[in-house]
Amino acid sequence: MNSATSCCKGKKVTDALKFLNNIELNEQLNIFENDLLNVIYSESPSKELHLVYLKGAMHCYKNEWYVKGAEICQIACTVLRTPMILTLLAKCLIKIGELETAESALNEANVMDIKNEEVWAYLTVVNIKMGNFGEAKVCYIRALEYGLQTEMKNEINTLFGKELDILI
Known part of the structure; x- marks a missing residue:
């Protein structure tokens, strides 16, 4: 150049x-x-x-x-490809209902940064939406373990209410 x-x-x-x-x-x-x-x-x-x-x-x-x-x-x-851009991609995909593709992006982000609580939180969201409650529970526990922010925790609680009770 x-x-x-x-x-x-x-x-x-x-x-x-x-x-x-x-x-x-x-x-x-x-x-x-x-x-x-x-x-x-x-x-x-x-x-x-x-x-x-x-x-x-x-x-x-x-x-x-x-x-x-x-x-x-x-x-x-x-x-x-960074965890941040992959997580943002997944968030957009979740909103338009492309859950499997969102999960794939989040899994890739997770490999890059396994302690990213936002990635774990959105993996929780994706798994609940797909009916994978066992997997969602593991993801939610990891999100909490790595410092899930109150705002995101409240968002998950608002979105999933009773389903979240199954996880805890």
């Missing part, structure tokens, strides 16, 4: 990160739709854009655009 190409790629990454800051600080969704998505979808996937993919997918998840969030996570996974 020559220095001109490197410079242009660096500018695109910087511009994309500026777009993300504007979106987060000013709630400017039109920037996301008009500019950032253009960068995400028009560029060849690259490690330099990984943070852009992650933040863009997080923005999609927050705004309940789960299919688009999953698409962006999948682009990110072509260049760098």
Whole structure:
């Protein structure tokens, strides 16, 4: 890669990160739709854009655009697979009902970071939704063991109420 190409790629990454800051600080969704998505979808996937993919997918998840969030996570996974992007992918997939694929992403994230309580928590969610209560119990115990945050614990309790009583 020559220095001109490197410079242009660096500018695109910087511009994309500026777009993300504007979106987060000013709630400017039109920037996301008009500019950032253009960068995400028009560029060849690259490690330099990984943070852009992650933040863009997080923005999609927050705004309940789960299919688009999953698409962006999948682009990110072509260049760098991390527990964070795999967990976010799984969260989007859970919301759109793709439980087996979500479980696969979470299992991969779990191999990378076995002590990640969020991964264990979402494995609990997936297993309860799929009716695998024995597996869900193991996952829930691991999530608690590794420091399951109160917010996520409450979310699981709200989602599953009586089913959760079976686990405890």
